[in-house]
Amino acid sequence: MASRRQIGEFELIARYFAPLARTFRGAGGLESDNAFLPATARHDTAVKTDTIVAGVHFLADETPERVAAKALRICLSDLAAGGAVPLAYQLSLALPKGWQERWVARFVRGLAADQRRYGIVLCGGDTVVTPGPLTVTITAFGRVPRGKGLGRSGARAGDELWVSGTIGDGALGLLVARGRLKGLGAREHKVLEDRYRLPRPRTALGGLLIGIATAAADVSDGLLADAGHIAAASRLEAHVAREQVPLSGATRRALALDPALWANVLGGGDDYELVIAVPPRKRAALLAAARRAGVPVTPVGRFARGGGVRLTVDGKRTKVPRAGYVHF
């Protein structure tokens, strides 16, 4: 077999890992954020594993508390996308040589704070020392009503495409953190950078989406990429109207100064908002759930027959700026 290095993560999963999961129904062909293991007569257990590596998925100088929060919260964001309520997690911590006990103490303090905040608890794991960079793997467990867990593949033509919160702050925050976005006020820089460094998973909304959404994903690869993942898994086309995409004040101002940043806003990752497919008749239920969760939601497009992602600006089709943040 020819040796080729640069196939992407999705191709790697489809070609090599999905066949290993073929006989496990709750794995959904590895197309969704979560696996669902049958648990009680009334519930399934949603399961999600995420790995973050220092210098790759977070800045190498990040504080221990924020590394802990990021590792846990990106899993919580996936559980929310699956409609699951957080239960427990396993932690694998690969500490770099020369690790300091003080670092671990602060990392654990970060986990403890988020355990209280999100109602989740450590249930086991592993600790090793690595000659490589700090690497954190979390496997999180959540609870969903039996057979009702949300994946990427349930959307239907005609469903509306909604997003929670605001889009693009995470990607612009990464630029700020790297000193590559200037010209905004110090407070705006701080708001954006904070969105990048500290995800706010939509846990409160996730569990309320059962019975309302037909599919959901979290925005970790970028709005267009993640809407595209739902479209691909559901064999549909995702239509996104750029002018409807909800933006923070800081992101709006950054775009006014440099419209080229639209590529980052729509194509960059790390928003950890939810992108949700909702049948039109469930619109009122979604708005009620969002109110109850205290999470704003905005319709940004719809799903239609076809394939891929179609981006429009004021009704005019435009080029999809880039395929999503390639963190692989």
Place this chain on the structure above:
Amino acid sequence: MASRRQIGEFELIARYFAPLARTFRGAGGLESDNAFLPATARHDTAVKTDTIVAGVHFLADETPERVAAKALRICLSDLAAGGAVPLAYQLSLALPKGWQERWVARFVRGLAADQRRYGIVLCGGDTVVTPGPLTVTITAFGRVPRGKGLGRSGARAGDELWVSGTIGDGALGLLVARGRLKGLGAREHKVLEDRYRLPRPRTALGGLLIGIATAAADVSDGLLADAGHIAAASRLEAHVAREQVPLSGATRRALALDPALWANVLGGGDDYELVIAVPPRKRAALLAAARRAGVPVTPVGRFARGGGVRLTVDGKRTKVPRAGYVHF
């Protein structure tokens, strides 16, 4: 707080991670190989996470198939120690820069073979690229009867201490692989090295221990260390009679040539046998289970009031050679 680097893995867990798991009953204070999550009315789900790093937990030149087998099997060994029957697993694969698709294809072939061998199936995971060494984290799930999962803390004074298979081959196999054990025949070298490179988890026996064993662990840190972990968690003393420890022909010959290797045999890791606490009245049931599983078991000592590990040679107390393989 003073910064001290070299506290051990068990101390790190006790001081920092166990408090995070305090409110989760099935975590057992992180003292056992597995966590147990309540699943159905009749079953719990045993959960175990293990991470292996190239050059630390396996030789950097190991074949992809064997890396896959080792990563999966060390988790299966823990499930067996918990009395659990394998169900499914999550895989986090951190590939080094410059990874080859061909490597992944062979790694996946290794997983597929073990899925068939052990009746387990992939249900999800994550794939990332790291500037560090290849790192594999597996979280495995198994099934145990509700409330019956085995941990390290259930042994009682008077229980016998049994082990499966033979002890020491893994540790001597590591010496062979590193070119540091010579003088045996080529075939014996191969047998030992193979035991190191390819664990044989006692999956067939594990599920049969429910209702027979009061506590169990797998021999991953070394017989004395792992018997000691059961003793510590059960607040007892483990007595081990060295002359009763079951040895392979190759290990017996290596010890005849160099008795100093007893330190490796009793203190080295990577046997992936089971060490089992069994009340004397359950002896016949254990032997029947072992016959059914096709796994030899041998009594090597007992648990008594006290603390720590007491090693005897022909009835005479002797010094415990070392505290177990420190892979941390």
